[in-house]
Amino acid sequence: MRLTRRDFAAGIAAGVAAPYLIKSANAQGATIKIGMCAPVTGPAAESGGYAIKGAKLALEAVNKAGGILGKQGELIVEDDQTTNPGIVLAFSKLAAQSDIVGFLGSIRSTQVHAMAPDVIKLGKPVMIGGTDPNLTHMGNQWLFRCRPNDSYSGRVIAEYGVNTLGKKKWAVLHSTDAFGTAGGKALTAALEKLGAPSVLDQGYANQSQDFTPVVLAIKQSGADILGSYFTFENDLGIFARQLRQLGVNIPWVGSPSIVNITALKLAGPALYNTYGVADYAEDSSDGSKAFGKIYRDTVKVAPDNQSSWTFDAISVLAQAINKAGTTDPTKIREAILAIKKFPGAEGEYNFDQNGDGLHGYNIVKNDKGNIVFDKHIEFND
Amino acid sequence: MDLALQLLFTGIGIGAVYALVALGFVLIFRATNVVNFAQGEFSMVAAYLMVVAVEAGLPYWAAFIVALLGMALLGVVFNLGVYYPLRHRTYLPVIIATIGASILLANSVLAIYGPQPQVLQGWFDTPGIQLGPVYLDSQYLLIIGVTICLVIFNFWFFEKTLLGKKLQATSQDKEMASLLGISVSTMIMITFIYSAVLGGLAGILVAPVLFVSIQMGSTIALKAFAATIIGGFGDVAGAIIGGLALGVIETFGAAYISVPYKDGFAFLVLIAFLIFRPQGIFGERVAEKA
Incomplete structure (x- = not known):
């Protein structure tokens, strides 16, 4: 069989077009x-x-x-x-x-x-x-x-601590990254609105190996309740253990990381009887x-x-x-x-025009390692 | 005063961990003239070995021995696989090889054991004791005790034993040591084994405090490296003093100046030393003759 110039041109055209046709066919029939x-x-x-x-x-x-x-x-x-x-x-x-x-x-x-x-x-x-x-x-x-978002978590932590637990002298501890800084600000702002301004606002850098200075600062501040925003569970675990070792046993209401599985495993009994705001609570x-x-x-x-x-x-x-x-x-x-x-x-x-789908938080308690749902606080503003 | 005592104890405890890892840096530097950037990963690998051995049902002491034997083996493999093939090259390829090895070790552990941080129980059932106003964490007490023992052991080993003197001779002048009949490659092998065991010991001791994670080695190693520079690179006593000093400085700095800048204090001190006393506390000034 002789290969004519026309056959050759058609072959080249088909060769060039084939990948696009196959890709297009795949795209139409493929997954989302x-x-x-x-x-x-x-x-x-x-x-x-x-x-x-x-x-x-x-x-x-x-x-x-x-x-x-x-x-x-x-x-x-x-x-x-x-x-x-x-x-x-x-x-x-x-x-x-x-x-x-x-x-x-x-x-x-x-x-x-x-x-x-x-x-x-x-x-x-x-x-x-x-x-x-x-x-x-x-x-x-x-x-x-x-x-x-944390404007809700800060308000829920503050409201629960002040109105339900009846505590007014707050130590606020947060990581210094975007999450921790925003969370810390939201909590201190909510506390001020409730007439219980924090007695200590303490930041820490992520991946710290020791929290002794932080624990001693909380101890010296005279705080009767702790609110926290931890980014990494390792940090939370080390802090929780040192907090208890150094004899600080005030109530503690933390951001969601305080009730996540890794934190519970690492900190163990050091987190017993703490409270957390949890976006997810099974019950x-x-x-x-x-x-x-x-x-x-x-x-x-x-x-x-x-x-x-x-x-x-x-x-x-x-x-x-x-x-x-x-x-x-x-x-x-x-x-x-x-x-x-x-x-x-x-x-x-219920999505708002900013793109926020949820507008409230659950409060849960660490009951000897079991996370128990307490109540849900929803905001409409 | 109570606050200062508590901070001093914690600072010394953390500093002792830096000192143990820094010791491994120094020993390898003295023997090979290169910095082993995988020294921190030795700590991490040993901690995971310990977790695996304990989970396998071994008694704590047996798991400890198995983990350290594993580290000795890792020292042999590291020497033969990373240092030995590059021993005649300049220091730069060897240093890069140790960085590569550290990444390989971290990712190997990640692939084998997964990313989950692990809890390793301490040696003692009692978490600590209250001594007046100061709480003494039992694990930190153990770390400080082990560091003191190692300082004494190192002095005895390097100054009083023939093997220690051979190791010192090798680190000071390999050619002369070789001419005197010392097997340089064997001495370097022993140095790598000892350094891996030291790094491993630090990892096992600190694991109950910091948890066992892939990142634990690199976090400690960075500070330990700073400690070796502050103490005087290549000096055993310098590594110990540098480590302890760094632990105390960052703890007091965090308490009295700023917690978020805790790591910054350690590196500020490092920069100050590099500017004003680059040879470190115990290092000798090196000058070129015209």
Whole structure:
């Protein structure tokens, strides 16, 4: 058989066009992709594992219920290394994949701040768990929060400590990163409003090996209650043990990390009888109970907020895409903001125009290692 | 006064950990003229070995011996795999190789054991004792005790034993030591084993206080490295004094000046030494003759 010039040209044309045709065909028939930045390595790698499991469980449920726009959802995970440069790199790798329609960012506010400029540039929805109130109040319309922000946690900690426990002399301890600083500010502001200004406002740097100076400062301040915002469980564990060793036994109401699984394991009895504001509390709602059962059955570990917020993030995103009926980012954004009374693992989602889905916190108590739900405090303002 | 005493005890306890790791830095530097940046990872690996051995059901003391034997083996492998192939090269490739090895060790442990931080119980059932106004953490007491014992042991070993003198001779002048019939490669091998065991000992001792995590080694090593420079790089006594000084300075700095800048104090002191006394507390001034 002779190869004519026409045959050769047709062959070249087919060769050049084939990859595009195949890619296009794949794109049309493929899954709906959701990108996720998660700490697979670094100090938060353990909680990162829980986060990924939560997201995968939600996606399984979504896929069983018919998927997203009739297709199966697929999760693409990139390691954020628990660092700010790490999450910027992870997000840029995911953002380069044009067929990813939505993303899950970090539970750490400092990391969300780091990736925020790239989120604006990309212009696609990113679900976040970082609780710094500024994240949804700085003009970035693509961030949607699946946890209550720290303006609520600060108010709940203050209200519970002052009105329920009857304590007025507060020591406020917080990490000096974006999360801890914002949380500390929210708590001190809430305490001032309640007429109980803090007697000690103490910051600390993450990954500290010793908290003796901090504990002694609390002791000397004469505080009768402690409010805290810890970023890393290692720090919380070391501090809790030193606090008890040095004889400080005042009531302690902490931010959500005080009741997460890693912290409970590391600190053990040092955290008994402490209180925590928890965005996830298993007995707080039917949605929380349902998630708790699925998670325990599958992962064989008690659920906490590391997995519940990613579970909700996927569920909310999938519902929004289905409601929008398209993968157009602007339409998905509108659909997310329109979500009301959505029963999630973390509570009932009612998105406001800033992108905050939840507006209250649960108070839980560490009863000899068991986390017991006390009450939910919701804010409407 | 009570506050100062409590801070002093804690500072010395933390400083003793830095000193143990710094000792490993110094010994390898003296023997090979390179800084082993995997020294911190030795601490981390030993802590994980200890956790694995305890979880396997071994009594605490047996787990301790197994972990230290594991570290001795790691010292051999490290010497043969990282230092020996590059021994005739300049110091730079060796240092880079130790950095590479530290990353490899951290990621290997991560791959094998997972990212979960672990709890390792201390040697004693009693967490500590109250001595007047000062609470003495039993683990810190143990760390301080072990450090004192090691200072005495090191003095005896390097000054009074033939093997110690051979090691010193090798570190001072390898060619001359070789001419005198000392097997230089064996001496360097022993140094790596001893340094790995020392680093491991620090890791096992500090694990009940700081928990066992992939990051624990690098956190300690950074301070220990600063301690060796403050004490005088290459000086055993300097490493101990430098470590203790650093622990006390950062603890007092945190208490009386600023908690968030605790790490900053350690490195401010380091910078001050680099500017005003680069040879450290015990180091001798080195000058080039015209």
